[in-house]
Amino acid sequence: MTASAATAEGAGGRDPIVSLSRVNKWFGDFHAIKGISLQVNQGERVVICGPSGSGKSTLIRCINGLERHQEGDLTVNGTRLDGKSASLNEVRRKVGMVFQHFNLFPHMTVLKNLTVGPTWILGRPREEAKETALAYLRQVRIEDQAYKYPAQLSGGQQQRVAIARALCMKPEVMLFDEPTSALDPEMVKEVLNTMIELAGTGMTMICVTHEMGFAREVADRVVFMDEGKIAEEAVPSEFFSAPKSGRAKAFLDQILVH
Amino acid sequence: MNYAFSFVYIVENLPVLFDGFMVTVRVSVISIAIASLIGIAGAAVRLLKVPVLSQVVGAYVHFIRSTPLLPQIFFIFYGLASVGLPISSFWAGVFALSLWGGAYNVENVRGGFLSISKGLHEAADSLAFGPLHYLWLVAVPLGVRVSLPSMLNTSVSVLKNSAYLQAIGLAELTFVAMDKVSLEFRTLEMFAAIGVMYLVLVLALSIAVRRLENVLQKPFRP
Numbered sequence: 226m227t228a229s230a231a232t233a234e235g236a237g238g239r240d241p242i243v244s245l246s247r248v249n250k251w252f253g254d255f256h257a258i259k260g261i262s263l264q265v266n267q268g269e270r271v272v273i274c275g276p277s278g279s280g281k282s283t284l285i286r287c288i289n290g291l292e293r294h295q296e297g298d299l300t301v302n303g304t305r306l307d308g309k310s311a312s313l314n315e316v317r318r319k320v321g322m323v324f325q326h327f328n329l330f331p332h333m334t335v336l337k338n339l340t341v342g343p344t345w346i347l348g349r350p351r352e353e354a355k356e357t358a359l360a361y362l363r364q365v366r367i368e369d370q371a372y373k374y375p376a377q378l379s380g381g382q383q384q385r386v387a388i389a390r391a392l393c394m395k396p397e398v399m400l401f402d403e404p405t406s407a408l409d410p411e412m413v414k415e416v417l418n419t420m421i422e423l424a425g426t427g428m429t430m431i432c433v434t435h436e437m438g439f440a441r442e443v444a445d446r447v448v449f450m451d452e453g454k455i456a457e458e459a460v461p462s463e464f465f466s467a468p469k470s471g472r473a474k475a476f477l478d479q480i481l482v483h
Numbered sequence: 484m485n486y487a488f489s490f491v492y493i494v495e496n497l498p499v500l501f502d503g504f505m506v507t508v509r510v511s512v513i514s515i516a517i518a519s520l521i522g523i524a525g526a527a528v529r530l531l532k533v534p535v536l537s538q539v540v541g542a543y544v545h546f547i548r549s550t551p552l553l554p555q556i557f558f559i560f561y562g563l564a565s566v567g568l569p570i571s572s573f574w575a576g577v578f579a580l581s582l583w584g585g586a587y588n589v590e591n592v593r594g595g596f597l598s599i600s601k602g603l604h605e606a607a608d609s610l611a612f613g614p615l616h617y618l619w620l621v622a623v624p625l626g627v628r629v630s631l632p633s634m635l636n637t638s639v640s641v642l643k644n645s646a647y648l649q650a651i652g653l654a655e656l657t658f659v660a661m662d663k664v665s666l667e668f669r670t671l672e673m674f675a676a677i678g679v680m681y682l683v684l685v686l687a688l689s690i691a692v693r694r695l696e697n698v699l700q701k702p703f704r705p
């Protein structure tokens with residue numbers, strides 16, 4: 226554990242922006258996250274992969290408090306998630322999240338989806354929020370859809386709106402939970418391209434994904450999870466060419482066959 | 484028995500029926516509006532799990548739904564009078580019907596809130612929405628849309644149940660008809676006439692809600 230944490234700091238040597246220390250999470254009797262420690266530095270891109278049910282979603286959902294961990298320390302951008310609503314609120318303002326099923330507000334236009342957070346939560350003036358929103362829509366290449374409703378967009382477009390919506394909050398960290406798993410194959414690429422471009426801006430990203438091409442191209446580190454633990458942590462080239470654990474090998478064989 | 488149905492009799496009595504009709508419209512419209520607000524507010528209190536208030540709302544809903552409307556009307560009209568707060572039969576009627584419809588609407592709107600996907604709540608959470616932001620920006624606009632058909636049912640019941648208010652002497656449509664029947668025994672004419680009038684009101688209410696639904700559903704259509 227300590228050895229892998231040391232290699233991770235090669236990315237910059239600054240204080241980690243996300244830091245988990247022996248985090249445990251149970252659902253009732255079920256031990257979903259088993260003493261995980263993980264540090265992510267500013268600007269780092271971490272890909273989390275592993276078999277279904279290994280706790281990937283639970284882990285990243287703990288980072289913005291969608292799930293509450295019961296043991297261990299979890300600190301984001303200097304704020305420790307201590308179960309109080311003030312720290313939770315602080316962390317959520319700094320962490321953007323993109324979901325598998327987009328979760329856009331269906332009764333708001335694309336533009337409204339993007340401005341509702343900045344205006345209502347961050348107290349930004351309406352005009353400024355709108356300009357920021359349009360800039361991000363341009364960045365994800367769908368500014369022409371600003372006045373449509375989510376149901377009028379394709380899955381790939383909706384997911385890019387969801388990414389833009391999170392970015393409008395000016396987060397320090399972006400979390401992605403299988404952002405392309407619900408998409409038709411022809412739309413996966415447009416969303417991955419958006420994510421690759423985002424990585425290019427220096428955004429700190431933690432992505433749960435099985436898109437190994439994406440991991441190879443942008444990840445600084447791959448975290449392989451199995452049964453609620455981090456089974457392996459390595460730079461992509463190492464992870465893909467010489468996985469250490471048998472579980473990782475089996476997992477990669479299965480993924481790469483597809 | 485040959486009973487000659489007389490349309491002329493109905494026409495002759497239209498002015499007095501119209502007075503009753505207007506009382507029914509007024510008492511129903513006001514009660515439906517208040518009942519809708521009670522429904523949204525009560526469901527909000529339950530959604531936010533406001534301590535104490537949430538239990539109070541739960542008990543209120545349970546109480547209203549487990550007792551017949553007529554005793555509720557008597558309770559309010561005579562009960563208030565007996566504690567020195569006399570109230571007109573009109574406002575007692577509004578009070579009773581609003582509380583009655585409100586209890587059903589709390590459940591209707593709550594159903595609408597529960598139909599909102601967990602994912603949307605998580606999206607709101609991830610944008611640092613507080614509970615009131617979620618309520619106002621997500622739950623109310625989406626949940627009320629979903630509960631409109633069941634709120635329409637409740638509203639139609641409020642309208643029909645306004646006929647019970649004759650029991651506390653409110654001169655609404657049924658009261659007027661009963662009054663006439665007791666004097667002139669033109670039973671069929673009177674009840675046919677008010678039957679048609681209630682039908683017209685229910686129809687108008689349904690059309691109004693359908694319109695509202697159409698306006699609100701627009702964004703959802705691809």
Ligand SMILES: Nc1ncnc2c1ncn2[C@@H]1O[C@H](COP(=O)(O)OP(=O)(O)O)[C@@H](O)[C@H]1O
Nearest residue numbers: 252255257275276277278279280281282283284
């Ligand atoms: N809300 C929950 N209640 C109970 N068990 C859960 C809940 N969420 C996830 N789990 C369980 O925790 C384990 C890890 O789930 P998850 O983090 O979703 O895995 P992954 O994202 O890697 O597929 C699974 O066994 C799952 O059934």
Ligand SMILES: [Mg+2]
Nearest residue numbers: 281282283403
């Ligand atoms: Mg998952």
